[in-house]
């Protein structure tokens with residue numbers, strides 16, 4: 001019996017439907033859960049206390065309100081149809097949680113029913129490693145943070161590739177262009193350190209852990 005409440009995978013899918021999570025974000029979340037769950041299991045096999053279910057559920061729900069960070073004009077870039085109900089739900093969320101980053105909105109939405117899950121999700125903000133109060137500390141928080149940074153769209157890719165791609169998309173979110181470069185250089189170094197911390201425990205090379213590797217494991 002766990003000391004805290006966690007949704008089942010089925011309940012996570014109901015939450016995902018409730019917030020009209022766009023298909024490409026759902027695919028990214030499933031990819032993140034695949035890697036996060038795999039790494040959690042590996043750490044557990046090495047005798048490290050990790051809650052594999054918590055990592056799985058937090059990965060599945062980490063971006064439930066990522067849509068809050070998008071502008072309505074971005075919807076046309078989505079490769080799948082957007083319904084009027086989707087738009088209405090997203091508008092409602094954006095109006096209610098104006099300017100609040102999606103990690104914090106997810107925390108607000110989930111904290112009452114699932115406080116530990118909410119806290120684990122809150123720590124996945126890219127710049128969280130720079131700030132003592134925001135840093136992922138537990139293994140579960142670290143794995144959710146890391147797995148997210150390895151999954152580009154819905155594929156597991158080398159950290160370097162995913163970070164480069166994300167920087168090109170997200171420059172305005174990290175401050176001015178110049179500030180963004182300082183911050184991203186610092187954060188990226190810390191993410192590589194986190195990768196080293198995780199993989200030195202697991203005894204695998206990060207580059208060998210791909211979708212195909214996990215599928216055949």
Ligand SMILES: [Fe+2]
Nearest residue numbers: 062063066124
């Ligand atoms: Fe996110």
